[in-house]
Amino acid sequence: MNFRTFAAFVGPSVFMMLLFIAFPLVSVFKQSFYVTQPIYETVEVETCTPGFLTQTCVTEEKSIPKLDEHGEIITQTQFVGLESYRNVLEPERAWRAISEGSWSVLSTINFWKALRFTLTFTLITLPLVIGFGLAIAIVINNAAQAIRGPVIFVSLLPFIITPVIGALSINWLFRGDGILTAMLEWWLNRDIALFAQAWTIELLMMLYRVWHVAPFAAIVFYAGLQTVNQDSLESAVIDGASRWQRLKYIVIPHLMPLIIFVSMIHLMDAYRVFEEIVGFSSQGYVISLQWLTYDFLVPDQAGNRSISRASASAMLTMVGIVILLIAPLRRTWRDHKGGH
Amino acid sequence: MSSRALRQPLGLRLTSNFFLAFWCLVAAFPIFWITVMSFKSPVDAFDGNALNVIFGPATLETGKGISILDILMGIAVLWVTARLATKTLPSMVRTYTKPGQAWFGWIIGGLALVLGFLLALFVVLPAVLNVLNPLFGPLGRDVMGLTTEHYKTVWIDRGFSNNFKNSLIVTAGVVTVSLTVGTLAGYGLARSGSTLAFWILIVALVFRALPHSVLVAGYLPVFINSAEWLRPILGENAPTLYGKPFAVIAVLVAINQPFTIWMLRSFFQNIPAELDEAARVDGCNHFQAFRRVIMPVMWPGVITTGLFSFLLAYNDFLVTSLLLDAQNQTMVPAIAGMFNRETTTTDQVVAVAAAVSITAPLFFLVMIFQRQIVSGLTAGAVKG
Numbered sequence: 171m172n173f174r175t176f177a178a179f180v181g182p183s184v185f186m187m188l189l190f191i192a193f194p195l196v197s198v199f200k201q202s203f204y205v206t207q208p209i210y211e212t213v214e215v216e217t218c219t220p221g222f223l224t225q226t227c228v229t230e231e232k233s234i235p236k237l238d239e240h241g242e243i244i245t246q247t248q249f250v251g252l253e254s255y256r257n258v259l260e261p262e263r264a265w266r267a268i269s270e271g272s273w274s275v276l277s278t279i280n281f282w283k284a285l286r287f288t289l290t291f292t293l294i295t296l297p298l299v300i301g302f303g304l305a306i307a308i309v310i311n312n313a314a315q316a317i318r319g320p321v322i323f324v325s326l327l328p329f330i331i332t333p334v335i336g337a338l339s340i341n342w343l344f345r346g347d348g349i350l351t352a353m354l355e356w357w358l359n360r361d362i363a364l365f366a367q368a369w370t371i372e373l374l375m376m377l378y379r380v381w382h383v384a385p386f387a388a389i390v391f392y393a394g395l396q397t398v399n400q401d402s403l404e405s406a407v408i409d410g411a412s413r414w415q416r417l418k419y420i421v422i423p424h425l426m427p428l429i430i431f432v433s434m435i436h437l438m439d440a441y442r443v444f445e446e447i448v449g450f451s452s453q454g455y456v457i458s459l460q461w462l463t464y465d466f467l468v469p470d471q472a473g474n475r476s477i478s479r480a481s482a483s484a485m486l487t488m489v490g491i492v493i494l495l496i497a498p499l500r501r502t503w504r505d506h507k508g509g510h
Numbered sequence: 511m512s513s514r515a516l517r518q519p520l521g522l523r524l525t526s527n528f529f530l531a532f533w534c535l536v537a538a539f540p541i542f543w544i545t546v547m548s549f550k551s552p553v554d555a556f557d558g559n560a561l562n563v564i565f566g567p568a569t570l571e572t573g574k575g576i577s578i579l580d581i582l583m584g585i586a587v588l589w590v591t592a593r594l595a596t597k598t599l600p601s602m603v604r605t606y607t608k609p610g611q612a613w614f615g616w617i618i619g620g621l622a623l624v625l626g627f628l629l630a631l632f633v634v635l636p637a638v639l640n641v642l643n644p645l646f647g648p649l650g651r652d653v654m655g656l657t658t659e660h661y662k663t664v665w666i667d668r669g670f671s672n673n674f675k676n677s678l679i680v681t682a683g684v685v686t687v688s689l690t691v692g693t694l695a696g697y698g699l700a701r702s703g704s705t706l707a708f709w710i711l712i713v714a715l716v717f718r719a720l721p722h723s724v725l726v727a728g729y730l731p732v733f734i735n736s737a738e739w740l741r742p743i744l745g746e747n748a749p750t751l752y753g754k755p756f757a758v759i760a761v762l763v764a765i766n767q768p769f770t771i772w773m774l775r776s777f778f779q780n781i782p783a784e785l786d787e788a789a790r791v792d793g794c795n796h797f798q799a800f801r802r803v804i805m806p807v808m809w810p811g812v813i814t815t816g817l818f819s820f821l822l823a824y825n826d827f828l829v830t831s832l833l834l835d836a837q838n839q840t841m842v843p844a845i846a847g848m849f850n851r852e853t854t855t856t857d858q859v860v861a862v863a864a865a866v867s868i869t870a871p872l873f874f875l876v877m878i879f880q881r882q883i884v885s886g887l888t889a890g891a892v893k894g
Binding site for chain 1: 518522523526527529530533534536537538540541543544547556558559560563691692694695697698699702704706707710712713714715716717718719720721722723724725726727728729730731732760761763764765767768771795796797821824825827828832842845846858861862865868869872873875876877880883884887888
């Protein structure tokens with residue numbers, strides 16, 4: 171295929187990606203160094219209230235935004251350097267908190283709090299997703315042929331459900347005297363408030379995420395299990411390998427590429443954790459990096475969006491993604507080199 | 511697995527099946543439970559006792575309930591629908607459509623099935639049972655509380671049908687555009703072994719990992735001020751892109767593009783290159799070969815990729831909630847707003863009903879397209 175035909179086929183897609191992914195990235199990078207604000211001017215305002223004999227007049231100085239001839243607020247964009255980054259990271263306070271070794275002070279700064287949660291969330295759910303996925307795949311593979319179809323149907327439900335709704339449905343089971351909280355209380359014979367402290371909410375979020383992603387892992391692994399070489403399994407039996415040894419030395423190495431694939435996808439997706447915060451409405455206790463950017467973008471009571479802070483926090487989130495992707499990308503590059 | 515040496519002891523088989531049953535329970539329970547809750551009065555829905563939630567005594571007291579006969583008929587309708595979706599529909603699509611147009615048959619068939627199901631369950635069945643219930647004595651007496659009033663509140667009073675329409679517009683737009691653009695690119699990438707193609711794929715992979723809020727931070731200022739910078743090009747009636755469904759469609763298509771081209775590329779690589787080479791030998795150029803030879807055989811891959819595009823657009827919360835105004839809001843952001851604002855238990859149950867309404871189409875989707883979804887999940891993975 172020559173270059174012109176290739177360009178004609180790929181062109182529209184590349185154009186879309188450049189326009190809507192690459193260009194916004196550049197503009198976010200630029201925005202993070204600028205701040206757009208209304209221009210304020212100080213004016214003397216005289217307010218008079220009717221009084222006896224004469225009016226009572228008060229003059230005071232007010233700063234109000236300047237308006238142009240259409241009556242719209244004039245804004246001005248200013249280069250502020252790393253100011254927005256400083257506002258998000260609050261390095262002085264963070265440094266003081268670290269040198270004092272006080273975690274509770276550090277966690278009053280939203281960015282560090284969000285970073286802490288995002289990283290723990292990603293790292294704790296990863297082994298759970300792989301483990302449960304593998305277990306489910308093995309038991310589905312072990313089940314009778316007739317029930318595999320329905321079982322896969324049921325397994326797909328948590329994966330396919332809208333993430334916000336999935337989180338909400340788990341939330342409803344536990345919130346207040348939700349049915350599962352009531353059961354736990356009856357079982358442990360004590361009062362439980364799962365939404366009153368951060369760590370229980372985090373636990374529920376991880377529970378939700380594992381519930382949501384394990385089916386994906388399970389189905390990928392199940393497909394992999396179909397291609398395990400039966401002959402090497404049988405020879406392992408003849409050599410006296412136990413079930414556990416067969417799993418460890420034949421099945422898992424066979425599934426290794428798939429395990430790496432699922433881990434990579436899961437790392438990318440878990441690092442973007444966001445819907446859980448909305449579904450569990452946990453912003454008072456727990457927030458994630460992506461939620462932080464989202465929160466800056468949502469207009470506040472005055473209708474202003476802090477675009478430049480959002481851009482700064484978005485760029486900082488990107489740094490994490492880049493670190494995450496270095497290893498897999500190097501591997502792909504080496505494979506590509508080797509393939510030619 | 512027929513070999514005797516590989517047969518498992520009874521204990522292991524029991525444990526395995528027990529774990530499987532447990533997993534199915536865990537997977538289905540939250541969805542089943544919110545469905546049950548959505549049909550009860552608030553007192554029952556948030557009762558601590560599971561049996562009260564299921565049988566709904568408070569709902570029954572208000573005179574809303576169903577009899578054993580109702581339950582049996584309801585189960586029959588569900589069973590017939592499931593059977594139609596999994597057995598009759600695929601075979602009908604195979605018989606009545608030409609190979610190239612199977613997707614069209616699927617869409618028509620799926621819509622007809624859903625409409626028929628809703629009609630049978632909510633219109634025909636109540637009418638028939640109203641007549642039948644008094645005739646059957648104890649079988650026809652109400653035993654279980656059940657009310658559909660929350661669904662009426664959501665869809666009629668709260669204007670959820672408007673949100674539903676917006677969701678339809680956005681998802682339909684995303685699926686169509688994303689597949690058109692993605693199919694061409696996927697084919698080009700699969701048939702070209704050049705380094706440029708490799709780099710495009712790698713960059714797409716990096717784009718796939720980007721948090722969506724990063725991108726939205728880039729769109730927002732541009733979209734809000736778009737009337738200003740589009741004026742030199744489009745003149746006085748330049749649109750403000752903020753709040754417009756078509757802008758969101760473009761954004762979601764772009765976000766979805768990396769995944770789409772990776773997936774379609776792997777499907778196209780499975781179609782032997784000899785096929786289009788033969789067409790080229792017969793005098794077709796690349797585009798003719800694509801249209802005449804590849805298009806008729808690419809539909810399984812395209813349908814699968816389309817399903818995942820649909821899921822992305824339908825499930826999206828972040829992009830739609832930030833870039834659409836209240837009037838064009840889709841279902842998922844609408845319900846999140848509903849849930850955060852409401853405090854009384856009635857409102858909570860209404861939100862539950864809205865959540866179930868959002869989930870129902872997905873349920874049917876899995877029912878009809880289970881095989882395609884599974885093949886899509888494994889397609890990218892198995893080839894590494």
